[in-house]
Amino acid sequence: MSNGETVTADTALPRPVNYIADAWSDCEAVRDDRDAWNIDPNTRQPVHRMATTAPRDVERALRHAERVYGVGRWDEEARRERADMLERVAALIEGRAEDIARTDSLTSGVPIGVTRKVTAFLPARIRATAADLLSIPRVRPLAAGGRDVRLYKVPWGPAAILTPWNGPSFIPAAKVVSAVAAGCPVILKPSEHAPGSAQLVVECFVEAGLPSGALQLVHGRGDVGAALTGDPRVRIVSFTGGPAAGRAIARGAAEDFKVLQLELGGNNPALVLDDADVEVAADGIFDGMTKLNGQWCEGPGKVLAHRSLLDPLLEALTERLSKVVVGHSLDEGTELGPISNAPHFATLQSRIDGLRSLGATVHQPARLPELDGYFLSPTVAAGADPARATAELFGPVVSLHAVDSDEEALRIANSNPSGLDAYVFGGDAERAVEVGSRVLAGEVRVNGAKIADLGDDSAQSFWGPAGLGGHGPAESVRVFCGDRVVGVDSPELPL
Structure with a gap:
């Protein structure tokens, strides 16, 4: 699963590889310009060539996400099974915390003492989502004069998650755990400047025993992101990044009215x-x-x-x-x-x-x-x-x-x-x-x-130019689920 030349002997950074259709596979190396390298920001020394994903492999990921999507079972037993899986993810991340912190530091330039604190918080964020799975019902009865009327929290569908280089592990982990808990099949594309940390996080999810197609990982630059976010099989896009890319995503999403969560920042x-x-x-x-x-x-x-x-x-x-x-x-x-x-x-x-x-x-x-x-x-x-x-x-x-x-x-x-x-x-x-x-x-x-x-x-x-949507507690149901009301009608209703 190599990807291009390794220039430095001891980079401690994983080479990018994809995870598509429940299997790890090689990326392609970007070779179109002199800047297509991942660089150690401390020394400006090349680490490995930037990775990209061929269009045929993006298509494989999209087909697999579409194939596995379904409303699913969300009774107490099913929610407990998925919560237990997330608990395993949290434990695996704890065991790899130093690797993740070091990769974060070498990717973002943030001091190792700080990235260790960020990494130490990842398990807590994942366990909080596991707790939401158990405490927030996905089906609840509505008051309807004795008739059977229910409110379902239903996963929107395949989710494209695009994450930036400044939160190399935390942002992918937080977004992915919410979408996986919701039941949306996820295709994650981290920033081309920060492939390693997201990959380590995905490895922990995979090892924990995800259902088929629950999470896929592709690497690449803006063209790969555009292929994902513009595809009609993707029903929700969660993006953190620059305003120009955010506007492009919003314009593309308008074509088929995708659900958007865009965090774009500002001054x-x-x-x-x-x-x-x-x-x-x-x-x-x-x-x-x-x-x-x-x-x-x-x-x-x-x-x-x-x-x-x-x-x-x-x-x-x-x-x-x-x-x-x-x-x-x-x-x-x-x-x-x-x-x-x-x-x-x-x-x-x-x-x-x-x-x-x-x-x-x-x-x-x-x-x-x-x-x-x-x-x-x-x-x-x-x-x-x-x-x-x-x-x-x-x-x-x-x-x-x-x-x-x-x-x-x-x-x-x-x-x-x-x-x-x-x-x-x-x-x-x-x-x-x-x-x-x-x-x-x-x-x-x-x-x-x-x-x-x-x-x-x-x-x-997110107000005005900061984007669309927002973030906060219970992200899995607030962002990645939509409401569906199902119930028995009545001739006694006034209209």
Whole structure:
């Protein structure tokens, strides 16, 4: 199951292979340009050629998903069987946690200490879905005056799941477990920049004893994703990634009215009110812009600070950034690793140059390692026109802008809304929450920038350009199932 040349002797990265129709099979190597390689972001050394899937194999996967789809049995015994299978998946992932964390780190550039924490959460996410399988009935009676009327939660059908490079293991695991629990036959295509972590996760699902066709894996770039998402046999598409690809998926899906879950990100605003504690705000913004190397779609991007706090906030941020340990992602002492891949590294440099051209003063105080990787000092670009600083940054970069009131901050934040996340920092928590409730975003965090859900029932919608749908608890039935009402009619109904 090899795929092209191996350039480095000890990459610890699995070569991409497909899993189609219940069997592992070789991919094809992309050979159409010089950049068609998976690269170690710490050294810029090639690891292996990028993989792709031939059209005939994409077709095999689609045929198999269509063949195995059915409404299925969802009584208590059937749900228990599938929940037990997911428990086995969780245990297998626990046993491979270090391999997954290392692959995540070498793929995304995120420090190994962080990817270990992310990987440690995977079993909990899978077990939570197993618990949903047991606690959420898939058939329940409806009040109908004594007649037999039932509400069924029915899997939509074959699901195409396309995942990005910035959450190499967690995003595929979270989406796949929800779809598998729902009963949708899944075809997973991870980012061409992050094939290895998703493959390790799929191996755990396969070893746990999935039903035939419940999960297939194909590798490739946008052409493979387009072949999946545009095919009429696919009934639901779950995609996390860039807005251009998201719009293309939405246009293609409109042809046969596919169900869509599109998480597209944006330039998330952070509002620093005039009563904010500068140290608290600096801690939160620093945490958000460096977490996962800043490569997370919910991280802060455009900081709108009250004019009276602008200079002290800039000083506090640059002081924190100057102390960040930037280094090889596998070094235990590294706090910020390299940017994941060459295209995104170039994009970030272009974004910083763009802010500079808008009048920003660029602050990059961190010391970079003597390595030839995609290393970038965490950056604060202060002073650009906020109305023109609208591009998503998606890295250890924020733009900083002065405002004179809450209303001005809200006007700027909402004139080019992210729609995904926002942040408010203020001394009066009640006031900060009230301001946050007026930001056009699916989630607004006050005085912090963590990733974990704010509350047990934190269901988050994607507003405006952030995409379609949302995510939150009970994802398997909220996203991957549709409602079907079946029951006995009555001549006594009024119409």
